[in-house]
Amino acid sequence: MGLGGGTFLVQNKVLPGAYINFVSAARASANLSDRGYAALALELDWGVDGDVFTVENADFQTDSLKIFGYDYISPKLKGLRDLFLNAKTLYAYRLNSGVKAENTYATAKYSGIRGNDLRIIVSANVDEPTKFDVVTMFDTVIVDNQTVTTASGLVDNDFAVFKKTATLEVTAGMPLTGGTNGTVVGTAYQTFLDKVEAYSFNTLGCLSTEETVKSLFVAFTKRLRDEMGVKFQTVLYNKTADHEGIINLKNAALDAGANGTDLVYWLTGASAGCAVNKSNQNKLYDGEFEVYTDYKQSQLAAAIKAGEFVFHKVGEEIRVLDDINSFTSITVDKNDDFQSNQVVRVLDQIGNDIAVLFNTRYLGKVQNNDAGRIAFWNDLVSYNKQMEQIQAIENFVSDELKVEKGNDKKSVTVTNPVTPVAAMAKLYMTVIVQ
Missing domain, CATH: 2.60.40.4290 (Immunoglobulin-like)
Incomplete structure (x- = not known):
């Protein structure tokens, strides 16, 4: 169904749909959707050719041989094991397509x-x-x-x-003989993005080291988030993007045979699987790759300022330094709250859930009169209270939520002030000796 969606500057949209802006306020029965959905394009030795296929966590553990061609404990599946530590569903796509092996039978x-x-x-x-x-x-x-x-x-x-x-x-x-993997052609990543656009996921991962491919993923993410209202984040290795939809992973994987980007697996799963009321800050890296963490304190501080997602060493453990994205260009309308992935998850959850609510329950079904707008207001209030109950937002005041008639008979405008909650990150303590 070709519904509109995205952000708006003026009320001039042609397609019906939900257009939702997020801006920073000046400082002085909708249900919460599930998380845990990831999307990833892969080079494989076996698997579905030419289409996106769905892999559930349980299926990966029991049926990895028939899905990916290797037993669950195979070193070949190390990255996917990292991803499924936190993700529950993967929309996978095989980038390469070669020749099928065969024999007489x-x-x-x-x-x-x-x-x-x-x-x-x-x-x-x-x-x-x-x-x-x-x-x-x-x-x-x-x-x-x-x-x-x-x-x-x-x-x-x-x-x-x-x-x-x-x-x-x-x-x-x-x-059986003659089976080949084939090579990844230049259009394979674009084909994947074209196909995966029809799916709903929380985090998209890109394992490529090629700048042209990474730039393609950045453009795709910005277009879907900003123009179509599809809210998700994309994990890229070593890619400055200055956008809240892009998580710029700094650390490389050091394992023999690793291409440096293998930590994208874990971070894609951790980002997708992180609850809307949680943060990945200080989260333990419990995956299987060796992580480069040889950074000085000054380098870690510089990485945070540059919008880089960094793992660092704490004793013998590898942990997430801060759960941030690549956004750095702070303005009055978009303040430093948007650098926090926890805040972005809250806003994305609201954007996705309210769009689904409007498009399925109200669009073309409920009259744009006082009764219809009150019904929509009641659903929005109920939704915000659910978010407050799970401590994703705080200080919600129902009277501040406005549902009003727009500039034409078919339009509705909503003003929904929210205060996302963030996990504790800094302690400033004064000890007074008396």
Whole structure:
């Protein structure tokens, strides 16, 4: 459904939808939606080609072999294990598409080099010698076993698509061969962003080190947040962006074979999974990568001022220094509150939830009269009280929330003052000796 959404300067929008501005005030039954949704584009040895596929945390733990081609404990899945420490759902996309491995009896379900680790074993059935037992093996694991008279009776499984016209003959194990990963073409990231735009997620991750790719993700994030009203944040490695939607990760991963950006996995999951009333500040890095933390205090202070998200060493532990994003250009309308990811999560939650409320319950369904606006006001008050109850905001005053008729018969204007709550970060203490 082509609804409008985003921010507004004047009430001149053409498309129906929810247009929501966030500005800083001068200083002197809607439900809260779930968090934990992440999106990531990956180079894989096995998996769905050409489309976004959904992986739940529980499915990753139990079905990683058929989804990604490796057992859960494989070193190849270290990054994804980091992500799923905090994320509950991943919208994944495979950037590379190569050739599917095959042999006389079957073709691998997906392209990639992992298809070369499949084998088909055909043996005569002990009880019915006229029939064949057809076993599909992935490395040393039996993943499928069928008893048939001819190949036409074989049913495709999670790993192999059988050639129904093949003639079955006893074989101790015929490997599939010719599988290749393919390379990541220049348009792969753009294709991913085009496809993932239809999904609702809290945090988008980018593992690329190429400046053109990172700039593409920045532009995508700004367009969706600022023009379309889709509120999420994007994690990038070493990318200055000066925007509250971009989290600029400073630390590199030092592991052998790591490309430096592997900490994006953990941070994407931690950002997506962080509750609206919580902060990742001082959060323990409990992942599997070796983190570069050789920074002086002056460098850490400079990183904070530059809008860089930094891990630092506290004793033997690696912890988040401050839960901030890349925004640094403070103005009267957008103050330093917007540097805090906790504040941004609160505002994003409000923006997303109220847009869903309006678009599903009120748009085209409720009259724009006093009764309709009062009903909308009541829902907004109820929503704000929920946010206050979980300590995401404080000092909410229902009388300050205004729902009024806009400049035309179809428009409604809402003024919703909120005070986001932030976690304690600094202690200033005076000890008085008497």
